[in-house]
Amino acid sequence: MHLIVNQVFTGVVSGAVLVLLALGLNLIFGFMEIINFSHGAFFMLGAYVGFYLLTAFGSFWWGLALVPPLLLLLGAAVERTLIKPLYRRSAVDPLLLTFGLTYIVTQLVEMVAGKQGETVNAPSQLNFQLPLGFTSYPAYLTFVAVLAALIVLGLWLLLERTSLGLIIRAGIRDSTMIQILGVDFDRFRVLVFALGIALAGVAGVLDSPVTGVYPEMGNDILITAFVVVVVGGMGSFWGAVLSGLVIGVLVSLTTLFASVYASIVPFVLMILVMTFRPRGLLGTT
Amino acid sequence: MSAIPGRPPLPAERPGPLQLLELLWRGRAWNQLALLLLVIVGLFFLVPDPSLAVEVLIYSLWAISLNLLLGYGGLVSFGHALYWGFGGYAAGLALLHFTHSLWVALGASMVLCGLLALSSGAVCLRRRDVYFSMLTLAFAQLGYFIAFEARPLTGGDDGLGNIPTPPLDLPGLSLEMHPIRDPLPYFLLCAGILVLAFAFALLYTESPLGRVLQAIRESEERARGCGYNTRLVQLVTFTLSGLLAGLAGGLDAIFNGLEGLQPYWSLSGLVVIMVILGGRSTLFGSVLGALVVLLLEHYLSIAFGDWPLIVGAVFVVCVLVFPQGLWGLVRLEPLGSWGAVAWTRRLRARTAREPGP
Amino acid sequence: MSGPNGSPALLRCQGLDRWFGGVHAVDHVDLEVAAGSLHAIIGPNGSGKTTLFNLITGHTRPHGGRVWFAGRDVTGLPYHRMVRLGIAKSYQITTVFQSLSVFENVRIAAQSARWPYTFWLPASRLRDASRLAEQTLERVGLQDRRWELAGNLSHGELRHLDLAIALATRPQLLLLDEPTAGMSPAETEATVRLIQDLHRDLTVIMIEHKMDVVLRIAERITVLNFGVKLFEGTPEEVRGHPRVQEVYLQGAL
Numbered sequence A: 001m002h003l004i005v006n007q008v009f010t011g012v013v014s015g016a017v018l019v020l021l022a023l024g025l026n027l028i029f030g031f032m033e034i035i036n037f038s039h040g041a042f043f044m045l046g047a048y049v050g051f052y053l054l055t056a057f058g059s060f061w062w063g064l065a066l067v068p069p070l071l072l073l074l075g076a077a078v079e080r081t082l083i084k085p086l087y088r089r090s091a092v093d094p095l096l097l098t099f100g101l102t103y104i105v106t107q108l109v110e111m112v113a114g115k116q117g118e119t120v121n122a123p124s125q126l127n128f129q130l131p132l133g134f135t136s137y138p139a140y141l142t143f144v145a146v147l148a149a150l151i152v153l154g155l156w157l158l159l160e161r162t163s164l165g166l167i168i169r170a171g172i173r174d175s176t177m178i179q180i181l182g183v184d185f186d187r188f189r190v191l192v193f194a195l196g197i198a199l200a201g202v203a204g205v206l207d208s209p210v211t212g213v214y215p216e217m218g219n220d221i222l223i224t225a226f227v228v229v230v231v232g233g234m235g236s237f238w239g240a241v242l243s244g245l246v247i248g249v250l251v252s253l254t255t256l257f258a259s260v261y262a263s264i265v266p267f268v269l270m271i272l273v274m275t276f277r278p279r280g281l282l283g284t285t
Numbered sequence B: 001m002s003a004i005p006g007r008p009p010l011p012a013e014r015p016g017p018l019q020l021l022e023l024l025w026r027g028r029a030w031n032q033l034a035l036l037l038l039v040i041v042g043l044f045f046l047v048p049d050p051s052l053a054v055e056v057l058i059y060s061l062w063a064i065s066l067n068l069l070l071g072y073g074g075l076v077s078f079g080h081a082l083y084w085g086f087g088g089y090a091a092g093l094a095l096l097h098f099t100h101s102l103w104v105a106l107g108a109s110m111v112l113c114g115l116l117a118l119s120s121g122a123v124c125l126r127r128r129d130v131y132f133s134m135l136t137l138a139f140a141q142l143g144y145f146i147a148f149e150a151r152p153l154t155g156g157d158d159g160l161g162n163i164p165t166p167p168l169d170l171p172g173l174s175l176e177m178h179p180i181r182d183p184l185p186y187f188l189l190c191a192g193i194l195v196l197a198f199a200f201a202l203l204y205t206e207s208p209l210g211r212v213l214q215a216i217r218e219s220e221e222r223a224r225g226c227g228y229n230t231r232l233v234q235l236v237t238f239t240l241s242g243l244l245a246g247l248a249g250g251l252d253a254i255f256n257g258l259e260g261l262q263p264y265w266s267l268s269g270l271v272v273i274m275v276i277l278g279g280r281s282t283l284f285g286s287v288l289g290a291l292v293v294l295l296l297e298h299y300l301s302i303a304f305g306d307w308p309l310i311v312g313a314v315f316v317v318c319v320l321v322f323p324q325g326l327w328g329l330v331r332l333e334p335l336g337s338w339g340a341v342a343w344t345r346r347l348r349a350r351t352a353r354e355p356g357p
Numbered sequence C: 001m002s003g004p005n006g007s008p009a010l011l012r013c014q015g016l017d018r019w020f021g022g023v024h025a026v027d028h029v030d031l032e033v034a035a036g037s038l039h040a041i042i043g044p045n046g047s048g049k050t051t052l053f054n055l056i057t058g059h060t061r062p063h064g065g066r067v068w069f070a071g072r073d074v075t076g077l078p079y080h081r082m083v084r085l086g087i088a089k090s091y092q093i094t095t096v097f098q099s100l101s102v103f104e105n106v107r108i109a110a111q112s113a114r115w116p117y118t119f120w121l122p123a124s125r126l127r128d129a130s131r132l133a134e135q136t137l138e139r140v141g142l143q144d145r146r147w148e149l150a151g152n153l154s155h156g157e158l159r160h161l162d163l164a165i166a167l168a169t170r171p172q173l174l175l176l177d178e179p180t181a182g183m184s185p186a187e188t189e190a191t192v193r194l195i196q197d198l199h200r201d202l203t204v205i206m207i208e209h210k211m212d213v214v215l216r217i218a219e220r221i222t223v224l225n226f227g228v229k230l231f232e233g234t235p236e237e238v239r240g241h242p243r244v245q246e247v248y249l250q251g252a253l
Helices: A002-032 A039-057 A060-086 A092-113 A139-161 A163-173 A175-180 A185-211 A217-232 A237-276 B017-026 B031-046 B050-072 B081-098 B102-124 B129-149 B184-206 B208-218 B220-224 B230-256 B264-278 B283-303 B307-321 B325-330 B342-353 C049-057 C079-085 C102-110 C127-140 C155-167 C185-199 C211-217 C235-240 C242-249
Strands: A129-132 A135-138 B168-170 B173-175 C009-020 C023-034 C038-042 C064-069 C087-090 C173-177 C203-207 C220-225 C228-233
Touching: A002 A039, A002 A135, A002 A139, A002 A163, A002 A185, A002 A217, A002 A237, A039 A060, A039 A092, A039 A185, A039 A217, A060 A092, A060 A185, A060 B307, A092 A217, A092 B264, A092 B307, A129 A139, A135 A139, A139 A163, A139 A185, A139 A237, A163 A185, A185 A217, A217 A237, A217 B129, A237 B102, A237 B129, B031 B050, B031 B184, B031 B283, B050 B184, B050 B208, B050 B230, B050 B264, B050 B283, B081 B102, B081 B129, B081 B230, B081 B264, B102 B129, B102 B168, B102 B230, B129 B264, B184 B208, B184 B230, B184 B283, B208 B220, B208 B230, B208 C102, B220 B230, B220 C079, B264 B283, B264 B307, B264 B325, B283 B307, B283 B325, C009 C049, C009 C203, C023 C049, C023 C064, C023 C203, C023 C220, C023 C228, C038 C049, C038 C185, C038 C211, C049 C064, C049 C079, C049 C087, C049 C173, C049 C203, C079 C087, C087 C155, C102 C127, C102 C155, C127 C155, C127 C185, C155 C173, C155 C185, C185 C203, C185 C211, C211 C235, C220 C235, C220 C242, C228 C235, C228 C242
Parallel strands: C038 C203, C038 C220, C087 C173, C173 C203
Antiparallel strands: A129 A135, B168 B173, C009 C023, C009 C064, C220 C228
């Protein structure tokens, strides 16, 4: 019984990471109508940058603190140079470009860091077991869950309560309209993309003590992240949150009972959803 | 009144050698077959490494199969490695357990892959655009997973090895083949199959069904408004595409004597790069793409060892700067157009300058 | 052409209902369109005109009611089946095959009657389809532009191409959704003449906002408001109806 509860909680934690990724994907797709196939690559980059900061400064917290701004800048740079030329083109080209970007980034990291990957140690301050009711649980994982929840909440507040968020939401709804209303759409595109990338990077840093860092980690999690978005409903904030947690828990429980099949759970779920409820759990169209 | 829909009338006078050359270069669909033959001859004489030449032929076939979906159909599949791999396993298993015949093994690849494509296509095509792409990727992941887990059948991580090379049985002769020692017969076999498949694919794209496929790419809604069951057309294309990919995978497995378990992501990506880089608006573009990418891989891996990075960079540059691909550049297609009509304006302009009867 | 009374109804809709979320977009609408007539549907924005079209063509499934076409119950049939039966629609937002030539755009439509799914011979062999495409292009006046990329046409030309594509499927019933939208007076006039020319061979239903056009050429007018059929009658009757004037025309006449 303890085992199951623990496993559920582990699922919530891995689900939290998925939620962060899915929210970034949703933002980018909703606002810019671009499917960011390179989202996983930035997840991986964030993890690696965090790892190097950890090695350089000796503390995990440096990674966690510096990765968001660094990836914000990187995201902005990528958007300006690579994505911007494609806005007027068909829907296929950004898909191809971000796919190619993943290819390149993964290869670069393999070149620099080697294919093997590294283990990342959780910060020593959180290297203990937290007593939680009936059972005890690694404090680091609890921290991840709590931090992710805070980020989700913060993002929601940003979208719902600030004027920036208002523009973003309006842009998701109808990009033509807000351009007519005089909003400098272009500037917001950079912002939204960078924000999405930063979210991916933070997710990477948070996940690295759990899975380690290795070049393929982005590709592996990308499909699951897409599944989360699709199952939750493309463009739905709480849909992504809900489905991320559900999928995280499902995968975790499957690992416990029938570990062989754990990796295909998201896949099977996606097929089911595509077949029976194409708009996702909380999706609109 | 034009003789051929979609094309302007032929120039009134008999085209001289220069015009013929131009027609070949930028011209009608069927001229691509001639270009293909040129490439095959070129491969035969100019490429020093025979297995590289064979690989180019096989990957060309695979790239063509994807181009039917991606270029002509507008359906971006990131999971095309699934059918390649499945075809390889099918042929390998057939030769290991059921048959000594080359044709039966290849036939098994095609039929089984066709069935696989039919069933996976039925699911993937329920949605459009990015959902479609993700579903294809997810199916490829599933295929990888099954291949990994089903050790007794597929050899799991080690792959399916020791595939015996069957003799080439043609009416009148039976030729033992040893692909590694003497690749020539296998080269000729692949060349023959490629030419046949290319001709068939060409006919498909020029046929009414193929035209509808392209119309659906432009606007599915409007195609439905013309009375077409668009999903049926796409499903047929998807099945054909998987079938040809399976054939390519089978040829590859027999050539190498083994079917390894390859990472589905990068392999699927490789064929996408071939199609886009070569030029997605023509079938010949895919051949060119396979040629260029494999040559790059071959020579770069000798020099650098990091060829995927360079190929990836070239691909990104291609999408940004010349999305019409290399062959699209040669045909002077405008950025982002599908080329089929763009050149007719130039040809028509030239026709107008020439004195008519 | 024969008048609305006494002619067989080519299209008959009974009690069509459709909700979108909480909005009752089409509310129990009956419609009867006689063969050979030119029928107009008017109403303020949001009155359900386009939704009604979509229910007729099979784009949208009705939540209630039935549709008969040429005596046959076609309720719920998918859109492409309806086209094969003889209903064609031209679009409010022009949708053509952008990267194909004008000629090819129309030829694709023309080939659908007899040869939709053949893959064993080149399309160039289908001379009937090519001929039909030529004739249709001449009828709408685009024959000089036939080798042009569809994406390069002007707005007015695009509307005519849209029409040509619909015509090439050889429909019995043609639905036009705001055919003169965004057109200059000259273009509008050309389009109106074209519609009248087409009306000689087909039954036409059109949604139109330009009242002068509607009152001039329509034989029968249905007025919708908030999804409900407010009134139906001849142009004179519509012009004189007080409720219609109040709701839609707002005393403009």
